[in-house]
Amino acid sequence: MSEQHMSPVPMIRLHDGTEIPQVGLGVLRIDDEGVTPVVESALAAGYRHIDGAAGYNNEGGVGRALVNAGYATGERRRELWVTTKLRDSEQGYDSALKAFDRQIGLLQLEYVDMYMIHWPTPFDWRSGETWKAFVRLREEGRVRTLGVCNFLPEHLERLHxxxxxxxxxxxxxxxxxxxxxxxxxxxxxxxxAVEAYSPMARGADLNAGNGTVERIAAANGVSPAQAILRWHIExxxxxxxxxxxxxxxxxxxxxxGFELTPEEHAAIDALDGPTRAGHDPLTFSYA
Structure with a gap:
């Protein structure tokens, strides 16, 4: 579909009343120079949600793209959702505030829409102190909403x-x-709200279930990637x-422009398995 015929991306309302576009662009494993044209092409395609992180080492390149495309300030800035994440090594009250100053400078923004704790690091827990810094940033209007990544229920409960x-x-x-x-x-x-990264297991799930995803995609006249992403949307x-x-x-x-039948949706539900593609939140620290 061409951009003008593409249906708008739905907004998901968060519990504090902010609304986030349901589809965004991830920028993991793209270098600082390479990320600029990638973000620019996504904005041109109609993306209004960019998901970044200090640990990706490309916030400067994201910032250049936002400036180049005219989304860093003014009316267009309000149309855009920008997420970034704190490095695990910079968790803690003072260090988080200092890190945010650096990050927002690289992004060339006056505020970010969501600031996130990247990993819970339960073996070196500082999320409570970090969160207090996040609250201060929210109160100052430099961050709109606060999130976490990779938290298990026990970590969410401890933070609460x-x-x-x-x-x-x-x-x-x-x-x-x-x-x-x-x-x-x-x-x-x-x-x-639940946000999925590696929504296709870095491509591994495109052939999941002995061709299940491919059959569903063919029946709907879409790609296997679109079939999986539609399952997430639903x-x-x-x-x-x-x-x-x-x-x-x-x-x-x-x-x-399409929907999975209840049977198709259930067939993807049935693919659940025991193997993650990424890291274990109980033991992992990133960046």
């Missing part, structure tokens, strides 16, 4: 005990063969598929 707040979003590895149903159920119960999940190719970026946004 220490701060009295639930994050608005929990960004987790989530795809047909790794559905994290206990985590997603806990989040829904507490009004926390689950109410926020998704941030990554692609450096303009054509695939457009394809990943073009999810609203």
């Amino acid at each position: 005990e220490e701060t009295g707040e639930w994050p608005t979003v929990n960004q987790i590895e989530l795809h047909p063969t790794w559905q994290q149903r206990e985590v997603t159920a806990f989040c829904r119960e507490h009004g926390i 689950n109410g999940t926020i998704i941030i598929p990554k692609s450096v190719h303009a054509e695939r970026q457009r394809e990943n946004l073009d999810l609203f």
Whole structure:
């Protein structure tokens, strides 16, 4: 579909009233120079949600793209959702505030829409102190909403005990063969929106279930990637598929001209398995 015929991306309302576009662009593993044209092409394709992080080492390149495309200030800035994440090594009250100053400078923005704790690091827990810094940034109007990534229910509960707040979003590895149903159920119960990274298991799930995804895609006249992303959309999940190719970026946004049948949706549900593509939140620290 061409851009003008593409259905608009739905907004997901978070528990604090902010609204986030349900589809965004992920920019993991793209270098600082290379990320600029990738973000520019995504904005041209109609993306209004960019998901970044200090740990990706490309915030400067994202910032240049936002400036080049005219989305860093003014009316257009208000049309755009920009997420970034704190490095795990910079968790803590003072260090988080200092890190944010650096990050917002690289992004060339006056505020970011969502600031996130990247990993819970339960073996070196500083999320409570970090969150207090996040609250200050929110009160100052430099951040609109506060989220976490890779938090399991025990981490969400501990954060709530220490701060009295639930994050608005929990960004987790989530795809047909790794559905994290206990985590997603806990989040829904507490009004926390679920956001999926690696929504296709970095491509591994495109052939899941002995051709199940491919058959569903063919029946709907779409690509296997679109079939999986549509399954996420129908689950109410926020998704941030990554692609450096303009054509695939457009394809990943073009999810609203078809629906899976209940049987097709259930067939993808049935692909759940025991193997993650990424890291274990209990032991991992990133950047």
